[in-house]
Amino acid sequence: MDIRKAYLDFFASKGHEITPSSPLVPDDATLLFTNAGMVPFKSIFTGEIPRPNPPRKTSCQTCIRAGGKHNDLDNVGYTARHHTFFEMLGNFSFGDYFKEQAISYAWEFVTQILKLPKDKLYVTVHQDDDEAFEIWQKHIEKERIYKFGDKDNFWQMGDTGPCGPCSEIFYDQGAENFNSDEDYMGGDGDRFLEIWNLVFMQYERSADGTLSPLPKPSIDTGMGLERVMAIKEGKFSNFDSSLFMPIIDEISKLCKKEYIYESGASFRVIADHIRSSVFLLTQGTNFDKEGRGYVLRRILRRALRHGYLLGFKKPFMYKLVDIVCHLMGDHYTYLNEKKEFVKEQIRLEEERFLSTIENGIEIFNEELKNTQEIFSGEVAFKLYDTYGFPLDLTQDMLREKNLKVDEEKFETLMQEQKDRAKASWKGSGSKNASGDFKILLEKFGENEFVGYEKIECETKILALLDENFKEISSLKGKGWVMLEKTPFYATSGGQSADVGFLDDCEVLDTQKFFGLNLSFVNASKELKINDVIKAKIDFEKREQIARHHSATHLLHHALREILGSHVSQAGSLVEFNKLRFDFTHPKALSKEELECIEKRVNEMIILSSDAVLETMSLDEAKKSGAIALFNEKYQDNVRVLTLGESKELCGGTHVLNTAQIGSFYIVKESGVSAGIRRIEAVVSKAALKFVKNQLDEIAKAKEELKNNDILNGVKKLKNEIITLKEELKNSNKAELKSKNINGVQICVESIQNGDIKAMIDDFKNKFSKAVILLAQVKEGKVLLAAGVKEAPLKAGVLVKEAAQILGGNGGGRDDFATAGGKDTTKLDEALKQSLDHIEKAIQC
């Protein structure tokens, strides 16, 4: 049975609009990941955005519960039903139907579509929810309805947000299969399995914990696909269902070990974690040292350590990407599009961790020997810091031994490290005066940005702040100004700030703090609150910035077209004289690829397409195919910029027509971090300057080469070098004057050209017994080198004595040594003395 389809079709037949799954990284700063089906609809529940029409929706939402309020990471593998990644089927009513209808729909679906036997079903309600208790009795006997408190029957999305009492449907997997002391309704055993949670959304919890009623009571339900699938397939663990077994079989094949449920936690961990890794990577989260990327790293490293237990010593997780895409790619088509990229990222991360895991595990085992109850926080920190073991991985390893880590010590060391990093941070401008910003916000609200339409305006000074963001009543010198209306664009979305003038006072920077647009000025005259002044941006700079910004859109489009749709923006910087664009791509770009991208962007420029700017709802924008960044937080109404074939959500300032960009040159391509590449480029006047510099360099090269044909000139030079090298080699081979005394070949000479060290080697190779000392004058200094083979002399002593006569020093091994001298006039004397010394030594 295709449960996803059955569910969505059922609720569509009840007037619900089917909504595709939203990204795992939600448009909500209070959450790390989308952790429930209702997350994308939060603003509708709270009334921030209007109710949709129809006011009911249904979805199959991908969710991650690893970090944040709902974190299941530690349990995964050890229980039958915890996952870091799962799919939640849900139906939602936004102030439309409420408890009665929600319960009746759920009952109909469970009993008539899923056809679960009624005598196996139980439900729970909140202990104070008499209404739900009454309604359920229309469907199920009173004895099968249990009442529980907040812990079990009150649901909230995070520390803040919509919430309410809930009612859950349970499936009894049979006393014959589960009979521990915990196998009763409300117990911790596996016999009674919760399959569906109906939340009666009535409140919104604010940061201080208070509950306020939602504008309209609503419904949010969530049914775990994995659990229902397992029940329908008659399995007692989600991992035994057809969603996971093909992955487990593949792991088994790769490690050549049989999967046995009782001892198979490692198989289950890997099967679960590869799913979250694939989904997160395809949606733009990549391995990182912090934030969401670090959660992803923790997930993968936890799996790798379990892989290690199964005997994997080389990357293997990336080999599981195919099976995940095969199982889920029909429903989530983007998986197949990014498959190769995901494999590469996982393989690279595996290599990074596998290079340290062995040593880390050795250190862990060593410390284990000294551990009674609490594992050392210092060692856990060392494992984290040096061997890349996230703390929860160490904890996971200890859990198997029933041990705990000294978390307090770990945290102290972590904090100390952070403090050290902070202390060594040379940056300035710590904006810690949020108190004053908040006062300004309350007093004036956010000030208006008029800079899309205007480059100058008359406006009033609302507030002034000193360099430390303290409110002041007048300003002379440097400080921040809040204008009632401002044409100055504040740095955001990678676009750098406008500069310009407030009357005659120079504006050096513009930044946004808590929604306030503030300009940093160097006031040459006294500025006072309520002064009306003329604000004027440096239009030439703004134009240049706009040209570079528009070019990043064209570049983004060209990258996706040429390299593939796995490319997504990972950061950008737009300035008046350059642009920088970071994007996901597994390897360095070839010369051909770069040429192709540069050419494509220039083609789009030449097409002279008018820029089309529209404002629309985020939903409409996404539907229109506009590129939005997975990790970016957007307002409900967004600006969509169409430039030729490129269409992106963007709040920046742009050209009116692509032709204004002029021309585009890639200056550099480089790597930023694993899987992230960077292109730096210039357009317009900066491009002219770039090309002019290149031409100047070429002119200088011609001049230097005395040849207008640079290539030919360089070729000639190269040939000359080859010839000279050849000559040099031959001169090395030139016969040295030498004589034989008592079977030892002796040579003491001054050499003009050639490599004297190589000559010494040659000489020693030629004779079975040899003593040689050569000198060479170069740039006013004497280079000495000596070699001794099977003779009663030391090369180190020979060069030292000669060097001393020449006012220098040196020495070395007995068989070979070099030295330097300064006084070239004494060279003959030095050589003569050396020869005497050698002859005497050999004659005796």
Ligand code: SER
């Ligand atoms: N939000 C509730 C849950 O996640 C129901 O969808 O359980």
